[in-house]
Amino acid sequence: MPGKPEEIKMVSNAMANAPRRKMMSLLADGDRTVGEIGEAVGKSMLDYHLKILEQAGLVEIKDGKVRLSEFGKNFMEGKSEKGPVKAVDLSQAKPVEIAEVRQLIPCIADSTRFRIIANMAPPLAGALKHLEPLFPRGRYSEKIDALIIQRGDVLITIYGTGNVTMTMIKDEAEAMSALEGLRSTINEAIAKGVAPAPREKVRVEPMEIRKYLPQTDCGECGEQSCYSFAIRLMGGEVSLDLCSPIKDEKYRQNLEHLRVLAEYI
Ligand code: SF4
Known part of the structure; x- marks a missing residue:
């Protein structure tokens, strides 16, 4: 069960995305095949979203079937007990x-x-x-x-x-x-x-942003290093679009992580 800060953050990041929250609600009603989840939630980046939920320890995937892990079940029960967060x-x-x-x-x-x-x-x-x-x-x-x-x-x-x-x-x-x-x-x-309803509190650090950047310090974004780019991104002074290398297919997963983290900046 996630307990360390980085594990808790993985869960927060996993649940910070609307399609993944929808997948979790669907699974709370019972196990599903990957195909059924794709039909209900949409097939765009389906494998990727499931991987993120699996990495966060919320679901288990085996032979094309997906179900909530024990932690995932407890997590969803905790959510329903708390009830929806209301607007003020x-x-x-x-x-x-x-x-x-x-x-x-x-x-x-x-x-x-x-x-x-x-x-x-x-x-x-x-x-x-x-x-x-x-x-x-x-x-x-x-x-x-x-x-x-x-x-x-x-x-x-x-x-x-x-x-x-x-x-x-x-x-x-x-x-x-x-x-x-x-x-x-x-x-x-x-x-x-x-x-609006209060946001979930997740603290994002520049080092965490840097972790998902290419870390080549190539300077294409106009900054001397990926770390200084991360600091300026945190300050809302630059857009992620200025980093061209991150658009490379090999960084696809990193880019998705960065987009999730950016929701908390
Ligand atoms: S363009 Fe991207 S990879 Fe290059 S220094 Fe800036 S943040 Fe780092």
Whole structure:
């Protein structure tokens, strides 16, 4: 049964993909042949998806038949006991406006960039933590009652009090566009009355990304090494498409792993 962090991550990665989740639900109702799974879920990359589930210890495959392993059965039972993760009701939250931008001062880390202090009103208070899933690289901190969002070099912090800080901003235009982006994303969720269900928490490290890159340090992506490319990928500054070698057929499986990991970046 998976217990080590890397094994748990393999399970999380296996279950982070919609066709594989569908396969697991199907198998929870009974054993199936590979052909039956292909009919129900689709034949695209079928062998590959089954391999990922098998490597994660969730299924067993023998003579064209697939069934849940003991761990897979426990895993699926645990899921059904917990019930579906529900979206959060935001019907009481009020739409926000950017009330004022109070300060634009040079960043300590890089004096060519700016630190912005602004204010969002009315304060989001208790609704703030539920907005975390709206932002792919967002993390809510209970300790400081703030939602911290990373976008490349820029770090945005929205506090429950309504204060908003942004660091490493290029100029006022970038600040205004980032604030407007925040305002419209938040107000869109408030208008719908619900925030998306919380994401599964899986921490991805640059070394893990590097592990699946070709590791040739060829520089075609414009970076000096695969590791620096991994760091910039983590920061959302570059796209995986910039690495041409990874598109080679021999890296097909690595590319799929990277795409799964990228869902958590
Ligand atoms: S192009 Fe790909 S293989 Fe080459 S250095 Fe960049 S990440 Fe590594």
